[in-house]
Amino acid sequence: MARATSDYDESDVRIRPNKRGTRPRSKDRPAHLDAVPGMVIGVDRGRYTVLMEPGSGDERTALTMRARELGRKGIVVGDDVFVVGDTSGSPDALGRIVRVEKRRTLLRRTADDTDPVERVIVANADQLVVVCALANPEPRPRLIDRCLVAAYDAGMSPLLALTKADLADPAPFLENYAPLEVPAVITATTDRDGTDGLDAVRDALRGHVSVLVGHSGVGKSTLVNALVPGAYRAVGVVNDVTGRGRHTSTSAVALRLPDGGGWVIDTPGIRSFGLAHVDxxxxxxxxxxxxxxxxxxxxxxxxxxxxxxxxxxxxxxxxxxxxxxxxxxxxxxxxxxxxxxxx
Incomplete structure (x- = not known):
């Protein structure tokens, strides 16, 4: 016998469940108790080179990717991270960065002074080394001042590294920065050879995580190659017409100084340093x-x-x-x- 329409209620209606979204989303995330600590020393097209267990007797470098659970959180050279998966460092291994530790310092810049978007350059460095050539190309005080402002804003100690002292007297340049009490080291390093003054540079870098910045052609990569044998950073030349250097470093990379003397982070040459983010x-x-x-x-x-x-x-x-x-x-x-x- 058929039931009258009035005899039906909502309990008689069966709705086909939607396959998507039927499971409540959990805010819980994996604890990753087995994650291994490391330091990001290189970034290249979505892959991160991480020094695993730095300071231990089992240091090795591993290629990693960012875990999906980190969302859009940026990862930069110098970040302290935790990695899961294959962290053996073998050629075919690929780990996952699942956590980024709180940053102690953060060097940032904007494209220009009206751009509100910050570009993170390096994390956890404690010293900003502004590399400046005394000649060929000529010093650019305004850009140097901007780098000093960025260092102060980031809570980093600034250091001036003056290269090519065999081409010009550093005294007039240093006179402009004496009231700022910014320490300086001087080398006679030219574009291709000459390493006079490197002992003073090594002493200033020892025990620090130092990030080197400077516009193209100042001899920054040459200085890095002299400080870290085997670094093989590409070295450019200065255009005789424009007086500008060619960008040779395309990405930031952290390099350990010999004898455990600290770290240097080489960065691509810059031609502007926006400070829209600075208070x-x-x-x-x-x-x-x-x-x-x-x-x-x-x-x-x-x-x-x-x-x-x-x-x-x-x-x-x-x-x-x-x-x-x-x-x-x-x-x-x-x-x-x-x-x-x-x-």
Missing amino acids: PERIVTHFPELEAGTDGCPRGCTHDEEECALDAWVAQGHAGPSGPSRLESLRRLLRTRHPQTGD
């Missing part, structure tokens, strides 16, 4: 004798305007005898954040 207040903290004087500044002070309280602070002698030159140096660095008009 001026972070730069002022690196001038402690001036920072206290900013308490009297109006809200939003750029520290380079008539109402800035730092002029009176320095005039009253609170910043010491070097106060005027230090204030001018601070303002010079802050002005580098203005839209680039050429270096």
Whole structure:
């Protein structure tokens, strides 16, 4: 006997389940308790070269990829990571990076001063080495100042490495940076040969994770090859007409200095260094004798305007005898954040 339509209710209706989305998504992720620690020393087209178990007696390099669970999280040279899968380092092995540790420092740049998108260059370096040629090509102080600002913003110690000292006297250049109290090392390294002054460079790098930056043609790769025998970083030449160098390093790579003296991270040559991400207040903290004087500044002070309280602070002698030159140096660095008009 057929049932009347009124006798049906929702319990009589069978809905074919959708195969997708029927299982509730879990927020739990694998713990990866067997993950092995490592340090990213190279990045190339979605593959990461990782030094596994650095500092142990079982160090080896392994090729890895990023695990899907990391999403779009970027991984850069210098990152401390944890890897699962085949971490033996054999030619056909491929591990997976499943975790990136909190970064101690982060060197960043933007394409220009109006671009809000940050480009992460290197993680966990503690020293930024600005490599500058004293001649061929000529120094570009504005670009150097920008690199110093980036170092201060990242919480890294800056160091000037002046190459090709056999071609020009470094004294006039160093005079401009004396008020900033930035240490400098000088070498006579030319484009192809000559390694005078390398002992001073090695001493300055020892015990640090140092990232080297500089525009093309300054001898950066030549310096790296001299410091790390067997690095085989490509060396370019400077165009006689334009005075510019050719990009020879195409990606960042971390190289261990001999005798456990630290690490150097070589980066591609740069022609601009955008600072849209930099907060001026972070730069002022690196001038402690001036920072206290900013308490009297109006809200939003750029520290380079008539109402800035730092002029009176320095005039009253609170910043010491070097106060005027230090204030001018601070303002010079802050002005580098203005839209680039050429270096």
